Amino acid sequence: GAGVSQSPRYKVAKRGQDVALRCDPISGHVSLFWYQQALGQGPEFLTYFQNEAQLDKSGLPSDRFFAERPEGSVSTLKIQRTQQEDSAVYLCASGTGSDWYQPQHFGDGTRLSIL
């Protein structure tokens, strides 16, 4: 398939553990976004990459959250010392353009549950 792929689909971790969520964007897509979606809410912006450069990380809720895209393709969102409030669906999206005027293509998300 040529869509955005996220893994794992489901992740259960104990409070205090570190987790890593992976996103494979559509090949050739320049922009990559991470969102957090709490139950009953819309996606909330976390961070944005253009190629390997992280241009905006203003949505990351704390310094426990870290994202990288070292080669401008695959991206990893890492959450350290997880807390229960981190439980959510984490969505990755990619886009063809380098601006905010292009629709984003979303993956199916990783559902993270912190016990």
Add this chain to the structure above:
Amino acid sequence: DQQVKQNSPSLSVQEGRISILNCDYTNSMFDYFLWYKKYPAEGPTFLISISSIKDKNEDGRFTVFLNKSAKHLSLHIVPSQPGDSAVYFCAASEAQFYFGTGTSLTVIP
């Protein structure tokens, strides 16, 4: 503070009739608006968009209307089909994307 609001959590419509989904926003700097459709356990899928320089954009059964003075966006689906049953999110862009909380549409056969 929610900059994009969808005040109707759910909507039910008979098959063949028009579905109207509404969205309000507060930031007058938003200049690009989109609608996404989401099925359970899947990511949102792009449906239709509109630039702030337009007031209407149409794509098949889907039409998006933008009223900048009222800061209001709507999505019309005509005719509605059972396969349209999903959660619909509106989103607005100004340096980043802001999403509403979604409206769950049920099209009754």
